[in-house]
Amino acid sequence: MLNLRPVKLLPVREQAAASLREAIISQSIPAGEVLPLEATAKALGISVTPVREAFVILARDGLLELAQNRGAVVLGMTAKNIREHYQIRAALESEACRLVCEKGADLSEIEHCVNHLVSSGAENYSELNQSFHYNIWLASGNSRLVTMLSELWNGLSMGLRTTKDEYARKSRAEHENIFALLEARDAMKAAEAMRDHILRSMNDMLTRYTER
Amino acid sequence: MLNLRPVKLLPVREQAAASLREAIISQSIPAGEVLPLEATAKALGISVTPVREAFVILARDGLLELAQNRGAVVLGMTAKNIREHYQIRAALESEACRLVCEKGADLSEIEHCVNHLVSSGAENYSELNQSFHYNIWLASGNSRLVTMLSELWNGLSMGLRTTKDEYARKSRAEHENIFALLEARDAMKAAEAMRDHILRSMNDMLTRYTER
DNA sequence: TTCCGGCATAATGGATACAATCTTGATCAT
DNA sequence: ATGATCAAGATTGTATCCATTATGCCGGAA
Numbered sequence: 001m002l003n004l005r006p007v008k009l010l011p012v013r014e015q016a017a018a019s020l021r022e023a024i025i026s027q028s029i030p031a032g033e034v035l036p037l038e039a040t041a042k043a044l045g046i047s048v049t050p051v052r053e054a055f056v057i058l059a060r061d062g063l064l065e066l067a068q069n070r071g072a073v074v075l076g077m078t079a080k081n082i083r084e085h086y087q088i089r090a091a092l093e094s095e096a097c098r099l100v101c102e103k104g105a106d107l108s109e110i111e112h113c114v115n116h117l118v119s120s121g122a123e124n125y126s127e128l129n130q131s132f133h134y135n136i137w138l139a140s141g142n143s144r145l146v147t148m149l150s151e152l153w154n155g156l157s158m159g160l161r162t163t164k165d166e167y168a169r170k171s172r173a174e175h176e177n178i179f180a181l182l183e184a185r186d187a188m189k190a191a192e193a194m195r196d197h198i199l200r201s202m203n204d205m206l207t208r209y210t211e212r
Numbered sequence: 213m214l215n216l217r218p219v220k221l222l223p224v225r226e227q228a229a230a231s232l233r234e235a236i237i238s239q240s241i242p243a244g245e246v247l248p249l250e251a252t253a254k255a256l257g258i259s260v261t262p263v264r265e266a267f268v269i270l271a272r273d274g275l276l277e278l279a280q281n282r283g284a285v286v287l288g289m290t291a292k293n294i295r296e297h298y299q300i301r302a303a304l305e306s307e308a309c310r311l312v313c314e315k316g317a318d319l320s321e322i323e324h325c326v327n328h329l330v331s332s333g334a335e336n337y338s339e340l341n342q343s344f345h346y347n348i349w350l351a352s353g354n355s356r357l358v359t360m361l362s363e364l365w366n367g368l369s370m371g372l373r374t375t376k377d378e379y380a381r382k383s384r385a386e387h388e389n390i391f392a393l394l395e396a397r398d399a400m401k402a403a404e405a406m407r408d409h410i411l412r413s414m415n416d417m418l419t420r421y422t423e424r
Numbered sequence: 425t426t427c428c429g430g431c432a433t434a435a436t437g438g439a440t441a442c443a444a445t446c447t448t449g450a451t452c453a454t
Numbered sequence: 455a456t457g458a459t460c461a462a463g464a465t466t467g468t469a470t471c472c473a474t475t476a477t478g479c480c481g482g483a484a
Contacts, residue, residue, distance in 0.1 A: 046468085
């Protein structure tokens with residue numbers, strides 16, 4: 001018989017964290033705002049306990065600050081924030097490249113992503129881009145690295161999607177270059193290329209955020 | 213008049229997290245154990261609400277796993293765990309060195325630590341070592357990096373203190389070398405030296421953990 | 425007017441009690 | 455021995471309650 005029982009979803013704290021994350025990075029909730037405990041619980045249709053846990057998660061993700069007796073303050077995307085975020089990503093992702101080279105990991109998934117990125121149009125660029133990076137993290141074999149980078153990605157990178165074609169084209173070329181270096185198992189150069197790739201997109205974001 | 217009111221300590225959730233962290237990394241609580249909610253709350257002399265938040269914190273630190281409806285499971289210090297931990301530290305700390313060089317940060321605090329490390333005995337090696345690393349993080353100017361590395365340090369490095377003199381001597385020489393490269397503002401070499409330093413201590417830890 | 429201090433309100437941090445759901449282990453029949 | 459049933463215990467989420475603390479307003483003094 002068909003089992004129609006609803007699948008067990010993520011814990012409520014995770015769902016709440018996801019909802020709030022979405023709202024914060026899309027700036028539906030402006031920076032500086034404080035999130036009242038009961039009000040947000042009511043708004044999400046849940047009780048306060050999982051909301052507290054969600055606040056802890058988001059604070060660890062760098063999206064909130066839990067100030068003493070003053071509640072959860074939404075942190076804005078200041079230039080400093082963006083810079084710090086990308087510097088950390090650069091460090092971790094270049095380490096991932098190094099590990100991939102050193103352990104001679106399988107590259108077929110990564111190659112797949114690169115090929116799609118080159119051939120397909122720009123409409124699903126964002127997903128393919130994420131997929132490319134994610135598969136490198138996976139291939140590094142360091143699961144802790146994967147979770148940390150996933151959290152970072154959710155924390156800010158998701159809210160800072162590149163839309164300009166110009167950037168997408170540059171990115172694509174860099175992806176091909178990185179893949180070639182991974183294939184050559186050149187740990188140093190691959191790590192350096194990834195670092196440059198991420199720091200360049202950091203600069204793109206910074207100009208986009210300051211020029212408006 | 214003298215103010216004898218007790219200073220406001222950290223939130224209870226942080227204290228609880230610290231206590232449990234200590235217990236886990238010192239292996240007072242063996243790996244695989246599950247931490248019952250009410251029992252731990254009672255053991256810590258607090259209520260369950262902050263304990264839940266502490267569990268979330270420790271799960272993010274990689275010391276616990278929050279399994280669906282099965283509570284908080286203590287994760288052990290397997291070789292894989294240690295390797296992943298140090299690889300991430302290596303990435304972040306070498307990035308810190310790079311940033312210190314690039315921005316030409318003030319090195320006086322770091323120099324101070326090195327001098328003390330060289331001159332003083334081995335009894336307080338651990339604190340001086342931590343202080344050396346911490347001041348590099350600070351000098352990088354990336355506050356997010358500081359918090360992440362602090363959490364990592366609390367998560368595992370604290371529980372894996374080096375005691376052997378042999379290691380301490382090697383470490384000291386490496387610290388001097390790193391400082392010299394920082395002073396020379398040689399970002400590449402300083403980053404590489406820090407990376408090697410941390411990966412070497414990783415290997416020391418791995419042999420210590422597998423040889424017993 | 426401007427600045428300072430006290431007071432009242434409101435919200436947080438934490439405690440506690442409780443309902444519902446899930447895991448688990450033991451019992452029992454096949 | 456194997457497999458299903460079922461009861462006990464734990465977790466997850468809900469609902470309040472209380473003490474402490476931040477904050478804003480108001481009034482008085484310089």
